[in-house]
Amino acid sequence: MPEARLTELTTSDRVEIQELIAEYTHYEDNGDAAAWAALYTADGRFVGSGNKLIVGRDQLEEFARSRWNDKPKVRKWTHWANNIVIRPTAEGAEATSYQMVVETNGDTNHIVKVSGKVDELRRENGRWRFYERKVMHLPAE
Template identity: 30%
Template structure:
């Protein structure tokens, strides 16, 4: 496990946050592998760039007028061209009707190196305070 790989994965997760918060949904989807998956704790699964883009551009805009994903406490383990990571998330948001709030969650991610670049293979999110 190299420090460079860990830093690259941390940067990837930060790009994940900034792109979805900035409404750059095509760019956000491109951070996943071609078969990448986003899995919500309610059972919803979005797989592949087209479904990921549709989830973000339709569902995310419907739920939030503004958002700020803040990820912390990364635990990253790298084994060759694959890695896993856990992160805490605090999501600050404003709804389309002007309500402000925040949500706490945990990400459990799988990463894969594709053509020398780290990509998200799967990101599972669980809402609420969990260890």
């Protein structure tokens, strides 16, 4: 069996992946379920902090829509993604990052949670998309 070769990532690839991660947080924070789900491949997968697996754009969109409609507290949240590390893989790329969720109440802000993300990324129709996004708990210090 031939050895899998790592994909070469250009500067343009890295910028597009960084923008993909940024778009994700903007759509999530604005309740745009369709745009959020469109950031995934057609067979994309999301594994949230409860380890529930959601597969496919239709189910991803429904998940995002339900979250926005059924949990009003998320409308006060802003997600901050940072410390993004992108590495090539045989299938495309992997990105790891940290995320902080800040809740705004009037003039007061407080951190709701901090987590990590592990992303498996692939090109689909010439664009980088999430094939799988996993929420990871960060170790306590």
